[in-house]
Structure formats: C-alpha cells, structure tokens
Amino acid sequence: MTDTTRTTRVAIIGGGIMGVAAQFQLAENGWTDTILFEKAELTSGSTWHAAGQIAHAVGSRIAGWINKTSIEIYKRVEKETGQSIGWHEVGGFRIATTDDEVDWMKSIMGVGRLLDLPMELVGPEEVTKGNPFYKVDDVKAAVQTFEDGHIDPSGVTMALAAATRARGAIIERHNRVIGASRKGDMWLLRTEKGDVLAEHVVIAAGSYANQVGEWFGLKIPSVSCLHHYLVTDTVPEFLDRPELPVMRDNAFGGYIRQEQKSGLIGIYEGHVCPTVWEMPQGAPWAAENELFEADYDSIGDFLMVAFDKMPILAELGIKRVVRGAITHTPDGGMLVGPSGAPNIWLSCGSSIGLAWGGGAGKVLADWMVHGATEINTRSMDPRRYGDFSTDHFIVERTKDEFMRRHDTPCPGKQFHSLRPLNKHPLYDRLAASGAVFGEVAGWERPRYFGKVGEVEQIGWGHQNWHANAMAEAKATREGAGVIDLCAFAQFEIIGRDAGKLLDRLSANRIPAKDGSIGLCHLLTEQGRFETEITIWRISEGRYFTGSPIARANPDFAWMQSQMQPGEDVTLINRTNDWGMLALSGPASRAILSQATDADLSNAAFRWLSGQEIDVFGVPCYALRVAFTGELGWELHLPLDRIAEVYDKLHEDGAAHGLVDLGGYAFNGLRMEKAYRASGELTTDIGMFDVGLDRFFRSEGRDFIGKEAALAAKDHVGWELLYCEVHSDHIDVHGGEAVLLDGAPVGLTTSGGYGYTVRKSLAFVFVRKGTPRSGLSVLLLNQEYPLTVLDEPAFDPDNLRPRQDA
Numbered sequence: 001m002t003d004t005t006r007t008t009r010v011a012i013i014g015g016g017i018m019g020v021a022a023q024f025q026l027a028e029n030g031w032t033d034t035i036l037f038e039k040a041e042l043t044s045g046s047t048w049h050a051a052g053q054i055a056h057a058v059g060s061r062i063a064g065w066i067n068k069t070s071i072e073i074y075k076r077v078e079k080e081t082g083q084s085i086g087w088h089e090v091g092g093f094r095i096a097t098t099d100d101e102v103d104w105m106k107s108i109m110g111v112g113r114l115l116d117l118p119m120e121l122v123g124p125e126e127v128t129k130g131n132p133f134y135k136v137d138d139v140k141a142a143v144q145t146f147e148d149g150h151i152d153p154s155g156v157t158m159a160l161a162a163a164t165r166a167r168g169a170i171i172e173r174h175n176r177v178i179g180a181s182r183k184g185d186m187w188l189l190r191t192e193k194g195d196v197l198a199e200h201v202v203i204a205a206g207s208y209a210n211q212v213g214e215w216f217g218l219k220i221p222s223v224s225c226l227h228h229y230l231v232t233d234t235v236p237e238f239l240d241r242p243e244l245p246v247m248r249d250n251a252f253g254g255y256i257r258q259e260q261k262s263g264l265i266g267i268y269e270g271h272v273c274p275t276v277w278e279m280p281q282g283a284p285w286a287a288e289n290e291l292f293e294a295d296y297d298s299i300g301d302f303l304m305v306a307f308d309k310m311p312i313l314a315e316l317g318i319k320r321v322v323r324g325a326i327t328h329t330p331d332g333g334m335l336v337g338p339s340g341a342p343n344i345w346l347s348c349g350s351s352i353g354l355a356w357g358g359g360a361g362k363v364l365a366d367w368m369v370h371g372a373t374e375i376n377t378r379s380m381d382p383r384r385y386g387d388f389s390t391d392h393f394i395v396e397r398t399k400d401e402f403m404r405r406h407d408t409p410c411p412g413k414q415f416h417s418l419r420p421l422n423k424h425p426l427y428d429r430l431a432a433s434g435a436v437f438g439e440v441a442g443w444e445r446p447r448y449f450g451k452v453g454e455v456e457q458i459g460w461g462h463q464n465w466h467a468n469a470m471a472e473a474k475a476t477r478e479g480a481g482v483i484d485l486c487a488f489a490q491f492e493i494i495g496r497d498a499g500k501l502l503d504r505l506s507a508n509r510i511p512a513k514d515g516s517i518g519l520c521h522l523l524t525e526q527g528r529f530e531t532e533i534t535i536w537r538i539s540e541g542r543y544f545t546g547s548p549i550a551r552a553n554p555d556f557a558w559m560q561s562q563m564q565p566g567e568d569v570t571l572i573n574r575t576n577d578w579g580m581l582a583l584s585g586p587a588s589r590a591i592l593s594q595a596t597d598a599d600l601s602n603a604a605f606r607w608l609s610g611q612e613i614d615v616f617g618v619p620c621y622a623l624r625v626a627f628t629g630e631l632g633w634e635l636h637l638p639l640d641r642i643a644e645v646y647d648k649l650h651e652d653g654a655a656h657g658l659v660d661l662g663g664y665a666f667n668g669l670r671m672e673k674a675y676r677a678s679g680e681l682t683t684d685i686g687m688f689d690v691g692l693d694r695f696f697r698s699e700g701r702d703f704i705g706k707e708a709a710l711a712a713k714d715h716v717g718w719e720l721l722y723c724e725v726h727s728d729h730i731d732v733h734g735g736e737a738v739l740l741d742g743a744p745v746g747l748t749t750s751g752g753y754g755y756t757v758r759k760s761l762a763f764v765f766v767r768k769g770t771p772r773s774g775l776s777v778l779l780l781n782q783e784y785p786l787t788v789l790d791e792p793a794f795d796p797d798n799l800r801p802r803q804d805a
Helices: 017-028 061-081 099-115 124-130 154-166 207-214 296-308 352-371 391-404 427-432 467-477 500-503 549-561 590-595 641-656 663-672 707-715
Strands: 004-012 034-038 092-096 119-122 141-145 169-172 177-183 185-193 196-205 223-234 246-249 254-259 262-267 318-328 335-340 343-350 435-438 443-449 480-486 488-494 517-523 529-539 543-548 570-573 576-582 609-613 620-625 634-639 658-660 718-725 737-740 741-752 761-768 775-779 781-786
Touching: 004 017, 017 034, 017 061, 017 119, 017 154, 017 352, 034 543, 061 099, 061 154, 061 352, 092 124, 099 737, 099 741, 099 775, 119 124, 119 761, 124 141, 124 196, 124 500, 141 663, 154 352, 177 207, 177 663, 185 718, 196 207, 196 427, 207 262, 207 318, 207 343, 223 391, 223 480, 254 296, 296 741, 318 391, 335 352, 343 352, 427 435, 427 641, 443 467, 443 480, 443 658, 443 663, 467 480, 467 658, 467 663, 467 718, 467 741, 480 641, 488 500, 488 549, 488 576, 500 543, 517 707, 529 549, 529 609, 543 549, 549 570, 576 641, 590 609, 590 634, 590 641, 620 641, 634 641, 641 658, 641 781, 663 761, 718 741, 718 775, 737 761, 761 775
Parallel strands: 004 034, 004 196, 034 169, 092 246, 196 343, 480 658
Antiparallel strands: 092 141, 119 141, 177 185, 185 196, 223 262, 223 318, 246 254, 254 262, 335 343, 435 443, 480 576, 488 543, 488 570, 517 529, 529 543, 576 634, 609 620, 620 634, 718 761, 718 781, 737 741, 737 775, 741 761, 775 781
C-alpha cells in the first residue's frame, strides 16, 4: 500500500474483453492517460470460457455493425502486434425450419446488403455442401455467411492489451478496486494498491457490475446466467478435411461448430434459466475462472435434438463441459454509454462478449471522447431502463430473455413475464373493451382492440389485427378516437429562469406568449438529436413539456444537467403520477364541449395552444395538438382522476362515434401526415438531415449544439424522404435496406400502413444527392418500388387540425 494518490483521466474497472477493448479504443482516440484495474488475470471472469463465435447473420443493422466492427478491429490488432487472435474464418449457416424463421432469414439478407456483409439465402442442398454431416430433412432455408467464424477469447484480449500498452495506457492486474466516492469533480477509487483519482470511470466489471455500480449509486440491470457448451471426443470424420462452418439452429436453441478435431455444442435452454450471483449481491470477489457443474437434466432434450441434427456426434464421449456465467440484461441488449451518474460510463451486460466487445469499445470511446457515436446506439444506452427496473424485475425479465433468445424475433414480439408490470387506472377498462396490449417502458399500452382475451398474431406481413386497426383509424377520421397515452413522460419547469434554461436547450425559439405551444428539439454539443419535446408556456416562469416514455429518465436528467449554479429553476417529473388521454377527430370539439365550460372555438382556443380547464370537473392541462393530424386535444391530468374522465368521454362521445384508438392505428394516422417520430430523430442525425430547418432558429440567440449544427449544415450526408411503398401485404418496420439499381443507398427508419389512404408509407434515409426515382426497399429479400411523396398523403394543406366547425 502506498500513501501517494495517483490521478488518471479514465479508470476502467474490469479486464475482460469489454474493458480491454474500451481502453484500446480510448487510446486509439488519443486518451492514453488511462488505467485498467483487474483483480486477477485478464479474461479471468467470463471472457476466458466463451465459445467465441462472431456472426454476420444477425437481425438488425446495429447488431451487424457491432459484430463487423469487432472483427475488423481484432484483425487489425493482430496485424499490428503480431500476436495471434486465433481467428477461424469458417463462415456459418443460420438454419430455418419454420415459415416464420424463413421470413427472418429473408430479413437478415437486408442487414447484409446494408453493411456489405457477404451472405446468401440458400436451401438444404447448399447446407449439405457446406456441412455434409448436418441433417437437412426439415431445413426450409438458411443464411450462409462467409467472413465470420470464431476466435480465441484469451488471444484476442491479450492482443488488444498489448496494443493498448504500446500506446502508453496502463493495465494493472491483481489490483482490485474496493470502493469509490466522489471527491470534488473527480472520483476517488480505493484499490488494494492505493487510491486513484479519476475524472471518468468505466464499469466493465461483467458479473461484478451490480456491486461495483452500488458504489456510484447505480442499479445496473445485469444478471449472470449459466450457459453450457460441450466438447466431444475427436470426430474421425473431421480428420483430413477443411474446418466446418458454424451451425446455428433454433431447433435446439444453440450452435454446433468444430473445435480443433472435436465437436462443440452450445445450448440455451428454452424452458429454464439458471442464474447465479443474483443482484444486488453479485459475484463473490474471490471468484476467478469459475465454472459450474453440468446440468444434463436441463439441457438433455435440447442436446438430443442437437445429436439428431448432427448424428456423427451422437455416439462420441463428452471430454469437456463448460458451464459458466454470462451476463444478460432484461431486453438482451448490452449496456454501453453514460450511466446517468456524472462521468460514470458502462460497458457491461454483454451476453455475446467477443462478438460485441470491439464494436462496443468503439461506441464507448466515440461517446466519451467526441460526445457522439457514428451509429444510432439508443438500444445500448444504459439509461433506457426506468424506475420500473426493480431487482425483482431485472432478474425475472432477464430469465425470460434468456429462455426466449432463440425464439424467432418476429415484429410485434413481446416478453410475457411480469405482465402487466404497471397497471394504470384505465387498464382493466381497456382490457374489458378488448385491448391487446404491448409493453412500453414498463407500462401497458393498447396496440389494437379486438375480442376480450385475444392474443396478438405476430409476423412480418399484415396480421389479423390489420382490419381492427383500419376500423379504428377510419372511425377517428370520420368521428373521433381517444387513445390512452398514460405511458408518456411529463415534466413541469418552473422558476424565474425556467425560460432561460429551455431557450438554452432548444434549437427552436421557445413560446414567448402565454398559452402557446412550440415543437422544440434539444441537441447535443455535436448538433445531433438529444430529444424532441413539445413546450407549452403556461405563464411566465412556468412551462410544461413531454416526451416518449422511454426517454423519461434521460430527458429529465439532460435538463437537470444543464441547469447552471444560482438559476431559479425547479424541474418536476409528473410521469409516474399523471396520465394523458388524446382525443382527436372532427367530432372531438363537440364531445369535449359537453365536458367543459371552456370556449373551444378557434378564436378562444387556437390550434397549438394550451389552457388549464376543467373536464367533467377534473382540472386538466388541455393542449390543442393531435399526432393524428386531426382536430384534437391532449388532456393531461392526475392518474387518480383519469378513469372518471375516460368513462364520461365515452358516455358523451358514443353519439358522435367515439372509439378507442390503439397504437397500430395511431402510427398509421401519424404516417399519413408524415409526422417524424423517434425513429427519424436519432443520435447520429441532425436537424438538417431530416428537413426540420424551420424549427432551427439560431438568429440572435445561442443554444447547445448551435455551432456544430451550423458547421455541418453544408455537409449533410443524409436526406430523409417520405415515401409510398408499393406493397399491399407488408409494411416497413424500420432498418430495411433502400436500394437504387440494386445497390444499397440508405435505410428505412419507420413506417406503417396508412389505413385511410390505403397506402403503405415509410420514412427512409438516403445519401444526399441520391436520385428520387428508381428507389426500392428490400422487404423479406424482395424489392418493392418506392415513390417519393412531396407532401403528406393525407390533408397536405393541414386544414383539419385548424377547423372551427
């Protein structure tokens, strides 16, 4: 122990692939004043026992980008250091045995086109050519990849460590961090070999992340789950032949590959999820290179299917069983980025560490050094979890994720555990009306209305609920619809300097007149989207705003973080106590007029304004806006009064054709009006990319991101287009490849069916300067022509929201 306190720019806790890759990428970006602390040897937690597969056949652009980036980094480091990473570029097959899986394979082909990943959609004959030992009796299709494979976990980690040390960064093995506290603007870490002051801390502690997070006041949603893989005796058929590709097959929930001259079988049990070291306690500090006893009872049925798929393995002995702890999160995505605590960053919760490590390290380093990532990473943002993430939720939902990770990821797929997690007062009423719910940030929100107890059919094309959503949308356009939006973030900002704070955050001028509403975009220092909010000026020094429920914590924290010392500002988060009903349609004024004494005429209650009014005697914040593009009002009010307002709206609205509106119809109405949503406003994009120039008001004022946005204005790389998709049975879900003459030139962001215009609609990003004619979108590996629309498909003159009849 030494009495000298060292200082460093970044302290990294954890020496597995996630921590070492993060430190390497920080050094690549010029941050070499870093120290990585590992309590034992590098890789001695979970990294060392990983099977090491890295796949290209994945279901999303971000997953494909992460894996591709990892491989590229690992190969480059091997070349630089001369240290072998044990890379076996054998390719692979992802097998489909059901119709839904075939559709998934087709969707994967779009990811390959977007990222220039060599792959082909093949039949059973090609599978047999690639692996003559694999039974293909039930194989309907497969994605064959060529430039992926498996890697040596220790080899690649040591190569990264060598490259990092060569750049001047420090790695300290056998030095455990034992605690932390805040000291001024720095973090004081207590280690077994002395104290260290760090400006930034990266928690890459794997199975120890829970207890490490507690030092910083964090609840890290990561659970250690046990995963088996087995290595057989030598396979005679493997002698004197090229190495086999990696086989992935949901039929047994895992993978089969060659390990030298043996077979390796990995199993993810679909009926049980054994966990260990459950939070908040986490892994014991003494654990090192920990493995657990095999449980053949839990994997037996799956193992028999695997043997049936590859019979040459069935009669061999098992010479090694690896059952180790791997971290998982409740939604399966890793935790990479800002934690919410000042200068505490996460790079953990990774269930596919070797495939994700290099890409995750780049994401983290870009975020830390440059303040932005080159790709949209909201699915990895640790702050995506809200107050609903209790210890019980984190453990039980993670078990659900583990058991369902080899389910076919059809659009609409939902978790079933702990449902409903949060039941607001309208839940039982909506269920009794036939609501089929989807979970949004822990809240239940109706997707559509059908029969009581109906189970949603999921898949890529139009499903059984398509007719229900069409009826809801049509009724709203002709009469009125009310949608439950209780799952919505709601904030009040009050105080003498409230307007000053909001003006400093917003790219648009905030409303200057009492009662006015403005659409405002909050930018990062790099001029990209932080979030979009609607600001209502109630009175001087009093404002109300809202944003999507998934952004409740990040948006509130962002506003708090920008408050300056001495400012008279109070932020009130009403999200958990207030709800919202959105009433819209041409009959909405007639319905609401029966509920209030307020004058709802255009003269007294203009479009894009708000008032405090009583609705059926309940005080409400009423905002005259509607995301459906109709005449309408948002009614914000306390949750404990919302049921009586909902009931009476239906009583009075029945004569006007009032219907309940679900999320699918709501999205269709949104698409008909070409309203941008979160899919278009991502962290890798700025306002000029998406054509929101009219909401960027920089004259005579300063705000966060202004200079960066203006500097990038003439270098905008992307252009957002609004399009009709010429399809009558399938819609865009987001992330599909956009093609020009067969070559990828962009991707979709969001889409849906316009139920009242009878068109499939989509937003797409293409490279600026791309011709507008000849575009197509790749849906399930089939091209569908796109027609670029210069105006909304419905009410292009925007007359309906302003009507006074």
